[in-house]
Amino acid sequence: MRGLLLNKVDDEFSAEVTDIAEDDLPEADTLVAVEYSTINYKDGLAITDSSPIVRNWPMVPGVDFAGTVLSSESESFGVGDRVVLNGWDVGEKHWGGLAERARVNADWLTPIPEEFSTYQAAAIGTAGYTAMLCVLALEDHGVTPESGAVLVTGAAGGVGSVAVAILNRLGYEVIASSGRVEEEGDYLRSLGANELIHRDELSEGGGRPLAKARWAGAIDVAGSHTLANVLAATGPKGCVAACGLAQGMDLETSVAPLILRGVTLAGIDSVHETAERREQAWARLATDLDVNLLEEMTSEVGLETVPDVASLIVQGRVRGRIVVDVSA
């Protein structure tokens, strides 16, 4: 089978597409024929060795994939079942999706809803499933379309694009924050953004603990000063679902929005989410994500191109979602 293999020997990092023996796959109960994997921000960091994502070497990267079960010792899945995997430290500690086969634990797999082709499930991928987890968090904390607008940061990226499309379909007024308002303005409007703001408005540190309320809820992929400023401008009883660190991992803020406006900061960890919540998120994606918009936000590449795209995603220059055809 072909796959992308990352290695580090004597501190020398390599990433190459190569033939891998199926016998070298890690031990687990289920063998999957991977059809598509994708490139998420975390994959970008791993494949460019920009951050210590990979914990064991050598490693097949790819935190997600969609494919078909070839064999399983588990009763949960049978041969031919279509499955998607998101997270569970795959592509970090356990070989991941950027190869033609993956051997993984059945517990990590989610059935692909019948509404989606395998390609569409991959296009959604970890970024899209995380966007849905963020929307569920807003709903859990009482943010409805009647509450007011919802802000999405990093709107032209993977999580952001899917979040904008879902929120619009659910009837929310969507404010999209992007560093690429000029280049991607039409794209963001086509996904359903009602208002665009430049991310520079939110990226500076040292802002006021409480600012004028501008949104009832937010989905934040940036962290750092952006998240602090987003919290400060969230209205009473609002909720901010925080899932990312595209600006930084730091968070210098105050409790003012929490204790003076009752704002909730909801953390999102898609990697270790329960099977029940995963199935709920995928079921909601099947009803709340317009597949035509999914297509519009998705590009496809082959394995050989992955290292180049990985470098682009780390620079914040990828639009929407990138699907990898692992056989191409």
Ligand code: NDP
């Ligand atoms: P993408 O690279 O596709 O999207 C990130 C977007 O963030 C960029 O496209 C850009 O959008 C914006 N951005 C880039 N740099 C900055 C910056 N300095 N300040 C503010 N915004 C910036 O990545 P993904 O959508 O795959 O992931 C987004 C984030 O969410 C990542 O940090 C990732 O690690 C995290 N994540 C977390 C998960 C979890 O379980 N918690 C799961 C999945 C992702 P624009 O040009 O529009 O501003």
